Amino acid sequence: MLLDHIDSPTDLKKLTLPELPQLAEEIRQFLIQNLSATGGHLAPNLGVVELTLALHYLYNSPQDKMIYDVGHQAYVHKMLTGRKNRFNTLRQKDGLCGFVKRSESEHDVWEAGHSSTSLSAAMGMALARDLQGKTNKVIAIIGDGALTGGMALEALNHIGHEKRNLTVVLNDNEMSIAPNVGAIHNYLGKVRSEKIYRKAKDELDWLLRKVPAIGGKLARTADRVKDSLKYLVAPEGALFEEFGLKYFGPVDGHDIPKLMEAFKYADSVEGPVLVHVLTLKGKGYTPAEEDAHKWHGTGSYKIESGQVVKPVGPPMYTEVFGNTLIELAEQDDRIIAVTPAMPGGSGLLKFAEKFPNRMIDVGIAEQHAATMSAALAMEGMKPVFAVYSTFLQRAYDQVVHDICRQSLNVIFAIDRAGFVGPDGETHQGVYDIAFLRHIPNMVLMMPKDENELRNMLKTAVDYNEGPIAVRYPRISGTGAAFDEVMTPIEIGTWETVREGDYAAVLAIGPMIQVAEEAAELLKREGMNIRVINARFVKPLDEKMLLSLAKERIPLMVVEEGSVQGGLGGAVLEFYSLQGIQPVSIQLAGVPDIFIEHATIKEQRVESGLTAEEIAKQLSSLAVRKRQKAT
Template sequence: MTESSYKYLYRIDSPADLRKLSQQELVGYCDELRRFIIEQLALNPGHLGSSLGVVELTAALHYVFDTPYDKLIWDVGHQAYAHKIITGRRDSFRMNRKLNGLSGFPKMEESAYDAFGGGHASTSISAALGIATAAALRGERRHAVAVIGDGALTGGLAFEGLNNAGAANTDLLVILNDNRMAIDPNVGALKEYLLSISTSKRYNAVKNRAWAHMERTPRLRRLIQKVGNALKQGFLQQSNLFESLRFRYFGPVDGHDVGQLTRVLQDLKEIKGPKLLHVLTVKGKGYSPAERDQKIWHAPGVFNPETGERATHGGNGDEPPLYQKVFGETILELARTNDRIVGITPAMPTGCGLNILMREMPERCFDVGIAEGHAVTFSAGLAAAGMVPFCNIYSSFMQRAYDNVIHDVALQGLNVVMCLDRAGLVGEDGATHQGAFDIAYMRSIPDITVAAPMDEVELRNLMYTASLGRGPFVIRYPRGAGVRSDWRQPFREIPVGRGRWLRDGTDVAVLSLGHVGNTVAEAVERASADGVSAAHIDLRFAKPLDATCLHEVGRRFGRIVVVEDGTVTGGVGSAVLEFMNAYGYRPQAELLGIPDRFIGQGTQEQLRRICGFDLEGIYRTIMKSKK
């Protein structure tokens, strides 16, 4: 679509422009905003379904509140595309999630309208409470609004924020965006509770009549809380969870009726104290393919906006699979032969591949909701009772469960297998999702094994080895495909702490950990052709290190290069140098990996090049050994 095909979209460069529209024009603007998001994401992939679901809510919030003076905090933030477009980033939106472009999530340094950065779930209420408290301390009459999804509400941090805000009686508005979906359908008792509220016919019928009268009679707005409490207690016949936390509960309301939303939000601005508005939305709203298959269209990749046909990557069945598929197929194989094996995921069964086990053995696969700490401690309980839990959590999300790993798993020596998907540079999701720190934060824990497969066969064998009862066991692997099409090999136990000499040499020893070893192998081969004899060692384990291998490297080589897809600060390279120092070896060493800074969005290959461990970067480093 060209600019001329839009009546309203290109007239709105800020929320101030949005507030000049009439209510009827606002409806038209929302339609155009949704169309623009679909057109943009068809060519430049991103989080589609969640952003389509909050178009009207986003417009209503900016229409009613005086942003950026009033603060909007988006939980996770993958639903904030409409927010970015409204707040002056429409013309730069084509660079969303691209190198040097817009972040795919709210980012404080990007815009004054991004009141708090996002990327991980359940943070918005605590952050909004802090912002609201600061405003009160300064005597500022600004509003703080947290928008949180029902999936993110399953995280414990969200309830910590609700509990604190209710007790403090802080002037805060929480918008509960209830679409019954995270990436996969939501699970748990909270989902059922919200469903009972939203589907109570008697309550909703009377509530809707009450709202209608209140809109016509401003004086009755003062009775909102009393009416709401009577309705909820009388018709739901149960105490309201949010009211019990001292939040005034309002709703549920239609999240796609922008007129009603603006009226309700205007009323809520006048009510002091902690408030929660329950908004019902449809993920993927307004685009039928996204509404029909909400899991796929959470982030569908490139697609045809007219037909909904998604781009395929081709393939004839002989191409290497995604690591997550190998994990999913492998845990199913292991579970068939060992009835103690179970799978655990914090709301990512499709993303991590556990949906494969879930389909065949649903009783042995547990989606615990967006609750990483609980996922780890739940796994520890399973292990304490004799099960062999495979707890699959994305690397950057495992950061949220660090104490659970130490206190509940490692300290007790429990055989929990922690599979860290998306380890290393993940690409377009940017700094909040890069799996940079897991090697560093895991290897500091006593009595834990930290391993990384170089290919799919190694992943299978490490999973098999971990299932044999090796205590706390971490397996990290990257986002994307591996290198082996013949990956369905018989299982083989790998000796813990044993690396592999893949190639011998005399000039330099190159030690790698994990999938990046495949790039190292290419660089070593190229360097050999250009006159540098490089040995290549696949460490396999960041902890324990292969002492026999490292002693040989220390004795034979005056120069070493360590390559890892993780932070060089405290990573496996640091571990190798600690070993060399402890035993009196003094090689000249160079560490390649993620530098000591946060890495933004871009393709994986672009980011590896920036960090210096793409093929060219590794090759150039090896060639420094040329005599």
């Protein structure tokens, strides 16, 4: 097999062009085989095989900078740069990262787990290159879905203004994670369909090449005529040309010779060039071709049938959220769901079927989604902004400035709160408590189980005094039975789920179960540990905190979130402002490091968030209590 002999871009360049299609087929089979065991981003990587081969065959990485937007499409890049023998460790602890990672290889020149960053990075690298007098190439590979991100359009505007030499490869497969939406998507769709324009453009290019060079004013007039004719006959590049980039395409992204021709053209032109490449997401594996959305990112699966191996047990919190929102929307026609390109991942596909007019997918545009939700709330609607914790980071200013400052009734449904497992450090949902709880007017809560999630959503819908957020994890529920009728929870109230007097644990979300396991371990040693569901991070249950202080009972705060700025910090701040010195408080949460990809269980072990570790710390707290008492 050709693939057996490819361990670097240098090895790739030893092959002849006619051998590359065979290598492409071998790469696809390798990906299908390996990802069936590890899971991963299958469909997007199957779609960029020829594109990646052409880039590495023509350019000289890492001297030439290949910048992958997001990294969903970088598996082939990893294979060609010496990492194919580690694919059995993909997305596993201490194994190969699912995204581009600078510490893995010198060929990984940019890291991104969030989309729409590649063009800004390319601009920065092109500027640095020119200021340092270097001559290397800069190539940004961005998907059509990522192009809807505001940051990408900001960068595109600047690139066109600066006129630096760089190449933007627009990988157009009509999808991000879900099918794309919006005017840019529709514009690109027209470009794909207007074959007559492409034929006319080829003929026009041939004609214009016959026009002799003319000097001075006549030359400038001739250039304007050329541009006008180009827009008249071949308007598909007009948008990008108006941004200041030379447009080339569309190009068949699975035809290596045509790709090579396009990139050579880009290198021959002064200034920025956009090469529009059409690819098929999931190419080479029928189930992925037929449902690229489902196969964008997947767990392990059976190759022959395409059946994904799913865990057996209670429903995921995401599913409970989606089903509950439908129930609430049936009772309240003000409810409208808003998502930034994540209708499937956020559990809203059924909602979209039931209420197509009340389901708004804005594409990859979290900032716009937040501010639009503010306006919806201002006009009397009940917007539910369903967003992953890690993606909400991108809309921080809008949450502060447009929603909380105006105290608008926006509901935040924050999915993937806490550890996310194999998606790793770029996707960990461990910072939202810290960046939300300090904002005035915000209410922030997290359920201990799926039944409480339902009641919290009811609480959020009934709340009319400003923004309110409910965060929930990327795991299955506990199997809790649902109440017959959803009941609002009094804002800022906690509940004791286990009595005890040796020490008290204030825990939220899935840490409730971990705390109860720790309490069971210590019960065998004669220590009765109280477990409190501190379900409201803001406002705190001040009445209960004052009561705990009067008892002089040692406290431990346990959260699957950043210790800095988390629930524990909120408790310490409260006691400090009250002038109270608690007998003892221990904080347990995510340490001040980025937690890399692994299983959620392994990530909890790394952070000390296990029943055994918590029991050990609680035992120490109880011992200190007895020592003080004597």
